[in-house]
Amino acid sequence: MKGTIGILGGMGPxxxxxxxRKIVLMTDAACDSDHLRVFIDSNAQIPxxxxxxxxxxxxxxxxxxxxxxxxxxxxxxxxIMPCNTAHYFIDELRAHSDVPFIDMLEVTALRCAxxxxxxxxxxxxxxxTLKSGLYSRALEKAGVPYVLPDEAGQQVLMDLIYRVKxxxxxxxxxxxASLMAGMHEAGADYFILGCTELPIIIExxxxxxxxxxxxxxxxxxxxxxxxxxxxxL
Amino acid sequence: MKGTIGILGGMGPxxxxxxxRKIVLMTDAACDSDHLRVFIDSNAQIPxxxxxxxxxxxxxxxxxxxxxxxxxxxxxxxxIMPCNTAHYFIDELRAHSDVPFIDMLEVTALRCAxxxxxxxxxxxxxxxTLKSGLYSRALEKAGVPYVLPDEAGQQVLMDLIYRVKxxxxxxxxxxxASLMAGMHEAGADYFILGCTELPIIIExxxxxxxxxxxxxxxxxxxxxxxxxxxxxL
Numbered sequence: 001m002k003g004t005i006g007i008l009g010g011m012g013p014x015x016x017x018x019x020x021r022k023i024v025l026m027t028d029a030a031c032d033s034d035h036l037r038v039f040i041d042s043n044a045q046i047p048x049x050x051x052x053x054x055x056x057x058x059x060x061x062x063x064x065x066x067x068x069x070x071x072x073x074x075x076x077x078x079x080i081m082p083c084n085t086a087h088y089f090i091d092e093l094r095a096h097s098d099v100p101f102i103d104m105l106e107v108t109a110l111r112c113a114x115x116x117x118x119x120x121x122x123x124x125x126x127x128x129t130l131k132s133g134l135y136s137r138a139l140e141k142a143g144v145p146y147v148l149p150d151e152a153g154q155q156v157l158m159d160l161i162y163r164v165k166x167x168x169x170x171x172x173x174x175x176x177a178s179l180m181a182g183m184h185e186a187g188a189d190y191f192i193l194g195c196t197e198l199p200i201i202i203e204x205x206x207x208x209x210x211x212x213x214x215x216x217x218x219x220x221x222x223x224x225x226x227x228x229x230x231x232x233l
Numbered sequence: 234m235k236g237t238i239g240i241l242g243g244m245g246p247x248x249x250x251x252x253x254r255k256i257v258l259m260t261d262a263a264c265d266s267d268h269l270r271v272f273i274d275s276n277a278q279i280p281x282x283x284x285x286x287x288x289x290x291x292x293x294x295x296x297x298x299x300x301x302x303x304x305x306x307x308x309x310x311x312x313i314m315p316c317n318t319a320h321y322f323i324d325e326l327r328a329h330s331d332v333p334f335i336d337m338l339e340v341t342a343l344r345c346a347x348x349x350x351x352x353x354x355x356x357x358x359x360x361x362t363l364k365s366g367l368y369s370r371a372l373e374k375a376g377v378p379y380v381l382p383d384e385a386g387q388q389v390l391m392d393l394i395y396r397v398k399x400x401x402x403x404x405x406x407x408x409x410a411s412l413m414a415g416m417h418e419a420g421a422d423y424f425i426l427g428c429t430e431l432p433i434i435i436e437x438x439x440x441x442x443x444x445x446x447x448x449x450x451x452x453x454x455x456x457x458x459x460x461x462x463x464x465x466l
Contacts, residue, residue: 010268010271012265013268014254017254024246032244032245032279032281033278033280038246039273040272040275041271042270044265044269045266045270074303
């Protein structure tokens with residue numbers, strides 16, 4: 001009997017749609033019934049996570065729990081959250097659930113360790129995600145060496161992220177190329193796309209390099225946890 | 234207070250992901266909280282609908298009801314199903330729910346009437362959908378004149394649909410062009426993409442013509458029903 005995946009979503013809605021699509025596309029299935037059952041609560045009313053962490057904004061946990069309760073009521077066998085920053089609250093949510101949460105940053109860090117052993121990760125993400133130390137802790141636990149962007153590099157990253165959030169299609173490759181060159185110099189061998197806008201930026205600018213996409217890693221981990229087969233590459 | 238959309242999905246999973254993505258992309262939203270809350274049960278265990286209708290295969294209604302019950306338990310304000318053929322069972326499902334179902338074929342037919350008044354629709358779909366007369370009834374009710382493919386044309390359509398389902402990327406535009414020419418001759422002014430593989434075929438082959446996409450029409454109707462704003466074109 002295969003398990004069912006519960007997606008605590010809405011942070012944001014498009015990232016939730018992207019994760020669901022990746023679960024479907026990465027499942028090795030010849031017909032509908034080879035797929036896993038998936039429950040999604042895309043709760044767009046969850047307050048901004050970064051603002052809650054850095055600026056004492058509204059606590060998002062009650063709305064996150066409302067979605068979690070729905071997924072548990074439907075019978076989800078595991079819970080996943082397609083939002084890097086939301087993992088700041090994962091322990092608080094775990095306290096309310098006997099069903100396992102699969103930690104996106106943890107599976108990403110383990111994947112980095114197995115794909116690029118001994119190599120150094122360059123970690124990209126929003127200022128909120130990086131300042132909270134979420135990736136640093138996950139990578140240290142997995143024994144993955146890493147470097148973070150310097151302040152100017154982080155500015156470039158946030159500028160690109162907000163331009164894509166605003167609907168812009170990026171064409172100028174120079175800012176990203178200079179960020180990558182600087183981080184390569186600081187030791188980065190490959191990059192973690194630790195914000196859901198970053199895979200879109202990579203698709204638009206096609207920079208040469210090695211990347212790890214946490215959304216795809218989360219999809220893979222959830223499929224395997226629930227007894228599905230991941231399509232071989 | 235805005236409503237929440239319940240998606241009775243899994244028929245198939247990729248079509249469900251496509252509908253969810255279209256709801257997000259078509260919503261006029263400047264931030265996460267401008268989006269609508271969406272519940273999805275992508276229940277891949279729902280037996281094949283076409284087989285149930287044409288070949289006395291396993292009844293899909295019990296598994297569809299299992300998903301419906303989950304959506305009702307979560308508090309959905311309306312139910313939508315991203316599968317044309319599944320609408321064969323809509324009355325049986327409606328009998329188990331006080332929450333309104335939005336009928337994909339009905340909203341598509343109404344859209345045809347308002348977009349192309351007096352013009353004739355060419356209806357494309359699986360043999361199961363067309364043989365069950367679902368589109369014919371919806372279009373007649375909306376006063377939309379229509380033509381169906383002849384037997385040879387229906388063969389072309391099924392061949393294209395199964396090739397795309399099998400993962401093929403279509404390159405040869407000739408079979409679709411000849412189907413379209415034949416239906417134009419029979420009176421079709423535009424085409425209804427009444428199977429979830431058909432928008433993919435149109436994207437791959439880019440034939441010139443006017444098309445109505447029922448998935449997009451269902452997304453639009455659900456957003457409006459729940460009090461969201463559809464992005465202007």
